[in-house]
Amino acid sequence: MKSFFYLLTCSFGLLSVLLTGCGGKAPAVDPQKMQLALKDTLYNLPVEPEIGAERLQSLLQKYPNIAGWEERKKCLREGLLTAMELNPLPPKSPLKPCYTGHNSFEHYTVDNVAFECVPGLWVIGNLYKPAGEHVNCPAVLQPHGHGRQEPLKDCPRFAEKTQYMAASLAKMGVAVFCYDMFGYGESAYHAGVGVHNTSLAVSVQTWSSLRAVDFLLSLKEVDPARIGITGRSGGGTQTFLAAALDERIAVSAPVDQVSCFFPGGCICESGRPIHSQCGMLSNNAEIAALAAPRPQLIVSEGQDWCRTVPEVEYPFLKTIYGYYGKAGLVENAHFSDERHLNTYNKRSAVLRFFAKHWNLNLQLITNEEGEFDEADFTFLPTEQLAVFPDKQLPEGALHTMEDIYVALCVSR
Numbered sequence: 001m002k003s004f005f006y007l008l009t010c011s012f013g014l015l016s017v018l019l020t021g022c023g024g025k026a027p028a029v030d031p032q033k034m035q036l037a038l039k040d041t042l043y044n045l046p047v048e049p050e051i052g053a054e055r056l057q058s059l060l061q062k063y064p065n066i067a068g069w070e071e072r073k074k075c076l077r078e079g080l081l082t083a084m085e086l087n088p089l090p091p092k093s094p095l096k097p098c099y100t101g102h103n104s105f106e107h108y109t110v111d112n113v114a115f116e117c118v119p120g121l122w123v124i125g126n127l128y129k130p131a132g133e134h135v136n137c138p139a140v141l142q143p144h145g146h147g148r149q150e151p152l153k154d155c156p157r158f159a160e161k162t163q164y165m166a167a168s169l170a171k172m173g174v175a176v177f178c179y180d181m182f183g184y185g186e187s188a189y190h191a192g193v194g195v196h197n198t199s200l201a202v203s204v205q206t207w208s209s210l211r212a213v214d215f216l217l218s219l220k221e222v223d224p225a226r227i228g229i230t231g232r233s234g235g236g237t238q239t240f241l242a243a244a245l246d247e248r249i250a251v252s253a254p255v256d257q258v259s260c261f262f263p264g265g266c267i268c269e270s271g272r273p274i275h276s277q278c279g280m281l282s283n284n285a286e287i288a289a290l291a292a293p294r295p296q297l298i299v300s301e302g303q304d305w306c307r308t309v310p311e312v313e314y315p316f317l318k319t320i321y322g323y324y325g326k327a328g329l330v331e332n333a334h335f336s337d338e339r340h341l342n343t344y345n346k347r348s349a350v351l352r353f354f355a356k357h358w359n360l361n362l363q364l365i366t367n368e369e370g371e372f373d374e375a376d377f378t379f380l381p382t383e384q385l386a387v388f389p390d391k392q393l394p395e396g397a398l399h400t401m402e403d404i405y406v407a408l409c410v411s412r
C-alpha cells in the first residue's frame, strides 16, 4: 500500500508539471478517490428476484404521484453523475472528429471515425449513413455489450450482428454510430484491455455516450428531435444510463438488461455506487424509468435476470410513464423461451420500434415473405472498419489510467 501511494505521488508530481507547464493551475487530485476509480470494485451485487421486486414496490410507495417521482428523478440523476465523478460535468471540449476511412454501398455508407470526449480520450467507431444526400435523418447510438476483447476482429463492434443492425437502420434512412466500449477494440490503444475492469469504465462509457449525442448532432443531416439509442446486455446498461441522463435522446431500446435484481455483472456497470444514491437502493428498472415519458422499448427474455420483466419491471415502468399520461409509450418485447443472446426476434423488435416511432419503411429491409432479410447487407472485415489500422492513436492521446482519470473526473 505504501508503495502505491508513493507511485501516486510520483504521478501527481509529473502531472502537476505537465498541467502547470503552460501557466495553468493543476487540478486538485484526491488520491483516495483516484485509487477507488482505478480499482475493480463492484458496488452492488445481485439479489433474489423476490427481493428485487419488493424493493421496486417499496420505491413506488415513496413516490405515488408525479410530484414525488419528479423529486426522486432529480435526486437520482444528480446522484448518478456524482457516483461517476461527473458532477459537475466535464467541459464540452471540441470533438475534433477524425475520419480515416470510407466504405460505400448502394443503400448506405460506413465511415471510420473517432472523436475526443475530453482532450486526449478518443471514442472510436463507425458511422453508418443512408447513401446519397439527406436532410432531417433520425440518428441512433449503438453501444455494444461484452464479448472478447482480443483479437481485434473478435471485438463486438465488428461482429456481424452489430453491423447488420446498423446497416439495417441506415438502409431505412437512419444515421448510426457504433462505438467501442472502454478497453475494447481500438479503445484499448489508450491503456490496454485491463482498463475495462476498473470503476472508471462506468464514467468513461457514460460520458462517451453523452458526447456521442453531441457528435450525432454535429452532423448536418441529423434531425435533433430524433436521436435514439439501443444496445444489448452491457450495451443495454449504456443505453439506459445515457437515456436517463440525456433528454436529447428521444427514443431508447435497452435489450436484455433492465432487471430489478441484477445490477450488471461487470465493473463497467456497477463499478460505481450508481445504485445507492438518494437514500433508497435503486436498480436498473428505476434508472430506466428516468427516460419517462420518452418512448422506450424494454426487450427481455425468459432465461436470465430479465425473466420477471413482464410481471415486475414493466408494470413499474408503466406506472411511472402513467404519471405523465403516457403509459403507452413504454413497451416490452418479451421472449420467454430465449436466453441471454442476441437473437433475430430481439433485433426485429428493436427495428420495428424505431420504425414505428420514426415512420421508417420496414419494407426496405424485409424480403418477399415479410421477414427481415439479414443476409442482405455487406459484412465488412475488421481491416475495413478500423479507424486506426496502424494501432496508433493521434498525437496527444492519453495512455495511462491516471491521466484519463484526471482528464475526465478532475479537470474542470
Ligand SMILES: [Zn+2]
Binding pocket: 146, 196, 234, 266, 267, 268, 269
Ligand atoms: Zn464491462
